[in-house]
Amino acid sequence: MSRQIITIRPSGHVFHANSGETVLEAALREGYMLPYGCRNGACGSCKGKVVAGAVDHGLSQETALPAAERERGMALFCQALPVSDLVIECREIGAVKDIPVKILPCRVQSLEKLAPDVMRIRLRLPASERLQFLAGQYIDILLKDGTRRSLSLANPPHDDGLLELHLRNYGGPFSSHVFTQMKEKDILRFEGPLGSFHLHEDSEKPAVMIAGGTGFAPIKAMIEHALHHRIKRPLLLYRGARQAPDLYLNELPETWQREHGIRYVPVLSETVAGDGWQGRRGLVHEAVMADLPDLSGHEVYACGAPAMIEAAKRDFSTRCGLPESAFHADAFTPAVAPGG
Ligand code: FES
Structure with missing residues (x-):
């Protein structure tokens, strides 16, 4: 299996891409947080520069990556497949403040009682969206009466196909609704990711x-x-x-x-x-x-x-x-x- 070596500027971080992996997939797999939004070539959040080497732009959309930018060496890293070793220039996410907070709709994918008073809620985002976050952060469910309910994300960032929440039934309006009326396919809106609680990966302490x-x-x-x-x-x-x-x-x-x-x-x-x-x-x-x-x-x-x-x-x-x-x-x- 061919592996390409990718060097990030200005950090100097180096990671490897397996064949068939996009630059973004490879970076995330090796623990380097490059920014992203939709992960399907439409939003431009993952855009960066290819300083040396060549990529196959895959399904990058013209609206997110106009031809003129492509000619200047820009690429959407969620689509770009390395065809040689690369040097790329892009921002890396090192802290909570680097991650954009979004308001997004989502659909209830599943509801599962994990204990008599704990519900696991899995949420599906629109096909064109992914939520980038750090493990430990939370989202606010935006309720119709203008109030919010904060819930931590229980899925790790690499497993972002569905968002997972664990809700305890305290008897308040939202938990009562979830335990008695909410059903699969219901639509919700949330804001996130929020909070600064996350694993500090620069420490080696137990x-x-x-x-x-x-x-x-x-x-x-x-x-x-x-x-x-x-x-x-x-x-x-x-x-x-x-x-x-x-x-x-x-x-x-x-x-x-x-x-x-x-x-x-x-x-x-x-x-x-x-x-x-x-x-x-x-x-x-x-x-x-x-x-x-x-x-x-x-x-x-x-x-x-x-x-x-x-x-x-x-x-x-x-x-x-x-x-x-x-x-x-x-x-x-x-x-x-x-x-x-
Ligand atoms: S993440 Fe949206 S275009 Fe790459």
């Missing part, structure tokens, strides 16, 4: 992930992103829930532990005598401190209820030596609830 309830959604996206990009740093997942049935999708972290060595510690806070639970009990952040009394060399990523986040931030800093800059969190409340 990352302790703490997920409370549906705070599992962005943590799932981060871990699947890390596995896809073969990120080497050790990952540990502490998951807090009230009772065993609240540990929805539990086979997933068990598989990560078995196949990828990600340590998985589920912790239940409302166990009752005789419930048969063999695992850890108590508050999830206290389980972390019991296992890791010195967090000075770690990074922490936490998503869940504000009380859990506040207690973890305070106690990790005062009792375990975690630097403030190494604590990353997304707190949700029932009213405005990223992840919830």
